[in-house]
């Protein structure tokens with residue numbers, strides 16, 4: 001189901017305000033860059049904007065009615081003047097951009113208006129991106145371009161310079177927490193989920209996931225054995241950790257959970273108890289916090305972040321975890 | 336008719352309107368008046384600084400019926416026809432869409448015919464860096480013997496991708512980032528003429544966020560106008576640019592100075608709650624501290640501060656904090672910033688960085704910091720330049736730049752960004768023997784710097800080393816980003832290095848600098864064979880390069896550690 005104006009306005013108030021004002025003032029730009037994390041509603045807002053432009057009967061002059069022919073066709077993905085370009089395989093190729101431009105050299109099927117969206121615009125090849133420049137800067141009249149990306153830092157400056165950039169914000173943790181609990185998630189794990197993802201659906205999934213429940217236990221266990229004896233920690237890695245965190249994404253999740261323990265310890269030291277996320281283990285963690293130092297904690301967090309980076313660079317997970325364990329062990333001087 | 340963006344409506348139609356590029360426009364205007372027109376021009380420079388606009392103006396000026404003129408009249412049939420595209424003798428080619436040999440050959444065939452409507456046939460080849468090798472060769476043939484009635488204007492943001500053979504046949508003009516001040520003035524003019532009401536400070540915020548691109552600035556202004564009610568406020572400008580107010584930076588910097596981790600984290604929380612982008616924010620913070628360093632070193636140089644406005648809180652902090660500690664803060668932030676680039680969860684890096692900043696020890700201050708000394712040197716040099724500018728004005732008729740010359744690399748508010756394209760170019764041609772040539776002269780070169788009274792600059796090379804070289808260029812890796820930046824922005828220093836190496840080796844080398852962490856990434860990517868500037872789309876299927884062999888060729892056996 002396509003989200004309505006009101007629903008999206010709740011998610012992205014300032015984005016919708018921007019669009020609303022532009023529509024009302026008749027100052028809609030010819031090219032936008034929608035940027036922001038996954039699950040922040042970029043494509044949905046793109047479609048909403050398309051409906052605002054094509055709707056035969058917009059409420060207050062800009063809110064799509066959702067029932068006219070045009071709104072329906074856009075919701076069903078078959079409006080002839082709304083074009084969506086997505087990566088073909090890993091990237092968006094120059095030939096795709098050329099085909100798009102050819103299509104746009106004809107006038108609109110039903111009116112002069114035309115819209116195109118490029119999803120994952122950062123995945124345009126260098127050739128593709130450069131061949132878009134002229135078309136993006138000086139399109140025929142009544143063309144609206146919406147480029148969408150989760151990685152704005154990967155976009156060519158020449159492309160960015162030609163667009164109005166609109167940033168989509170992740171859901172703030174507080175709001176995420178209340179939405180999760182409203183959806184029946186146990187308040188004792190909601191704060192943790194809110195730290196791990198900005199995506200409500202993903203968080204809801206995690207909350208039902210046995211793998212995830214088990215993961216928390218294994219991570220905590222690692223911390224405990226680390227404190228006792230790093231050798232034992234190595235054994236724990238073999239016997240439990242690697243059994244559970246098999247895939248790259250899983251391991252990344254494991255590292256995030258581990259990081260959250262250290263953050264909790266830090267928060268406790270700072271007296272910011274309301275920030276703790278391992279609520280079920282609060283008493284134990286408070287005890288741990290007495291046994292370490294703030295500086296040590298940052299070193300440890302840095303080591304975990306570094307491990308996350310190595311993971312992304314495809315370092316061997318086994319090696320990576322063993323190194324990490326050595327770095328995390330208490331009392332060692334960290335390099 | 337739908338709404339037209341400000342940057343399209345306000346495309347400059349005369350040289351006078353091309354602001355911030357006087358070194359280019361004055362030279363062109365003199366040449367026009369003296370009718371000393373070249374047959375090929377290369378306009379290079381960052382996005383949105385006026386290259387394409389200037390090319391079109393030049394096309395009109397040479398063909399204006401009132402020529403010789405220093406501005407097109409924009410009224411005669413020739414000027415009008417060129418503006419509306421109806422005169423077939425002025426031909427715009429988008430090299431990014433037509434990067435084939437065919438199109439350029441076509442030029443070659445037609446170039447010999449005299450223009451039909453105006454005096455000069457003008458070919459504007461835009462985004463010329465996208466031409467294929469074959470097309471460059473075809474173009475070269477034409478450039479070698481251009482007919483009298485033909486002018487080529489090549490424009491690009493990436494001159495390092497243009498073969499030297501082409502560059503050497505062109506008169507080259509480097510367009511500069513436009514200063515915040517010039518951008519503000521242009522926006523004031525536009526706002527005034529379009530009846531837009533604004534708060535004074537809002538234009539400052541926009542100009543700074545635009546990082547020297549006028550198109551970027553006008554896009555932001557457009558957006559701020561749309562977003563605002565009836566007056567563009569500072570708040571509107573902060574919202575559309577995603578920037579953080581100075582008040583906020585002051586507050587956070589104060590917390591960091593007082594080692595108040597809790598307030599630091601709370602401030603951060605508030606910021607993220609407002610939806611500010613962590614990556615953007617860390618840039619703002621780095622700039623804040625950079626400006627503080629500059630300010631401490633030379634309070635009179637307020638003009639050169641890029642971001643900060645000198646307010647009371649800033650002043651007070653600047654007085655309280657030692658340069659050493661600021662320097663360390665920047666270093667920590669730089670590292671975090673590097674890490675944040677590859678992750679989808681940049682927030683956590685920022686949090687840890689803030690905690691770290693609050694925990695920094697005061698460094699023992701008995702040893703005088705050579706970094707600060709270097710900064711002072713740099714500022715003195717800047718002051719010198721300004722003094723010279725004030726007395727001599729901007730030199731007119733400055734000759735074109737030689738192709739292989741060491742020009743200072745630019746940095747942005749994102750910190751120092753190594754020229755990846757250029758580095759890849761060098762790596763493609765790099766060999767171990769070339770590197771050895773440099774290495775064997777390195778020590779002597781350092782000595783000679785010292786004897787040239789450049790001791791403090793030479794210190795920038797303390798933790799730096801040459802890591803790859805071709806026969807014409809080499810790459811220096813710096814341990815600290817700020818060292819790299821300071822070295823690369825210092826044209827005199829670069830000249831001294833390459834001059835000294837020339838004496839020692841008999842060859843002239845171009846110098847490219849790269850901070851260590853960026854280097855590792857660039858090298859890795861290069862070795863894995865996905866250099867992003869592949870000219871053809873079809874290289875989707877990666878060829879299985881024998882990576883290790885390649886690495887050995889480049890860096891030598893001893894330097895390769897084979898990691899997993």
Ligand SMILES: Nc1ncnc2c1ncn2[C@@H]1O[C@H](COP(=O)(O)OP(=O)(O)OP(=O)(O)O)[C@@H](O)[C@H]1O
Nearest residue numbers: 342345346353354382383384385386387388549550
């Ligand atoms: N120096 C300048 N003075 C005034 N306006 C400028 C200047 N540079 C750019 N602009 C504004 O930006 C728009 C685009 O400029 P132009 O096409 O000349 O940039 P460019 O240097 O060719 O950029 P790119 O490399 O992205 O193609 C112009 O229409 C004008 O509104």
Ligand SMILES: [Mg+2]
Nearest residue numbers: 386387461490
């Ligand atoms: Mg251009």
Ligand SMILES: [Zn+2]
Nearest residue numbers: 055065068071
């Ligand atoms: Zn409708």
Ligand SMILES: [Zn+2]
Nearest residue numbers: 399408411414
């Ligand atoms: Zn004229």
